[in-house]
Amino acid sequence: MGLFGRSLFGRSQLGSESDRATFRTLHTASLAAPPLRDGLTRSTAERSIRHLRSLLGAPAVALTDTADLLAWDGKAQHHAPQTAALIAHADEAGGPAVVERRTITCDDPGCVVRQAIVVPLVADEVPVGTLQVFAPRASAGLVRATTEVGRWVSGQLELAELDASRTRLIEAEVRALRAQISPHFIYNSLSAIASFVRTDPERARDLLLEFADFTRYSFREHGQFTTLAEELKSIERYLLLEKARFGERLQVTLRVAPEVLPVTVPFLCLQPLVENAVRHGFEQKAGTGTITITAEDYDRDCVITVEDDGTGEDPERIRQALAGALESGSVGLANVDERLRVAFGDDYGLVVETAPGAGTRVIVHVPKFSPGVHP
Structure with missing residues (x-):
């Protein structure tokens, strides 16, 4: 029984460290996806944001709509009121934007946040919100990762809009059928x-x-x-x-x-x-x-x-x-x-x-x- 258990659940089954990292990433993404497939709301943002922060490994992550904060997860929550103002940076850049320390100042000398990355979220070619990542430094790797996660979130929101459009179409078809x-x-x-x-x-x-x-x-x-x-x-x-x-x-x-x-x-x-x-x-x-x-x-x-x-x-x-x-x-x-x-x-x-x-x-x-x- 011991050998049987090891063959099923031992390290060899997960392959290399790269394989295990890929598995963890896919598993975390699978946890974040269902709420996002219901669209971008305060409720879905709160249910998905913890998994998004896990994907990025950042100190803090925020999700906004086009005007206000929907959800925050992680440290330095005193920066949460600044998220609404940061939305404009993605609008001005027309894509991912790195926000410097002078824009996100605070009075805490030990605060881990020095820079923020703001990525627009788009569904059906229309801006619907932003993904914001707060970290000590916006490294090139973190910017790329945030951009890719933002694209993935946008993809889920596109599917949510497709589902909603399909539902509206079916409802219209039923109304048409009643009329017939x-x-x-x-x-x-x-x-x-x-x-x-x-x-x-x-x-x-x-x-x-x-x-x-x-x-x-x-x-x-x-x-x-x-x-x-x-x-x-x-x-x-x-x-x-x-x-x-x-x-x-x-x-x-x-x-x-x-x-x-x-x-x-x-x-x-x-x-x-x-x-x-x-x-x-x-x-x-x-x-x-x-x-x-x-x-x-x-x-x-x-x-x-x-x-x-x-x-x-x-x-x-x-x-x-x-x-x-x-x-x-x-x-x-x-x-x-x-x-x-x-x-x-x-x-x-x-x-x-x-x-x-x-x-x-x-x-x-x-x-x-x-x-x-x-x-």
Whole structure:
């Protein structure tokens, strides 16, 4: 056991001193990165600054926004009020600036701070703050190290801005998808409910409650994700309302493996597919139409299929719809495809099988677990 332990954890496993130093640097950077990926705020600065000072090995380090101090770590904290004034040095230099002792004077004869290095932090080509390092001497090595760490911090802030932009885009896409929920469906549903008020008041009341729950879910304001169970519950309400309008002409088959009900899916990712099946598959077909929805457990994935036996579509038109090249047509296909790919990667876009006269099958793969994705 002793030999086994040494082979796993002994010095030889870490290689040379250079290897060990590299490991420590990467580990420290990995600790600083998560807060910075949330953007530059007082909270994220306070959570990351200790690790940044460890990376630089300096007596003191400060993070600022474009106007004020956000966080300080290390010695000589009496210099902290001077950080706001030092921001201008990076602005004037257009890059890293070394600030001399005469600018950062203090009354403490034993103070370790003699010089400061100020590096601008930039995200999306816009200045967002500075990284400031305080030391006895701004050696060439420390200036280079501070500059590189500043660039790395800027890179993390760029990723944070990218994440925020992506979130805003997804929210805009969901709003656009809500706007596409057919006004005809709303009108027709209310008309169908009204038709039962006199002949079957109990059914009219139940349908009105289903309509209220459907609209409440569709226009909710919280969360980009939901569970498959919640999404399917909303689709059941939608189809119940459509069946009230079409009666026995619309047949629905639903087969769902219970173990996939808790799987996380993008909000409103199935509703457009089912609405397409009704609008493009059933409404344009004479006689009875069937919509089949299945959700199956497939190894690490959940596979969801929405299929209709309707009139089908030209595959080229579907390719154009998925590429966002059609201003009208299949509701939300490009929207849903894009949100699936953003959430889970390019392996998880929509697969559409169709041909004129052959109906349409839309297949959705989602992972049963994806880090950072939750309702």
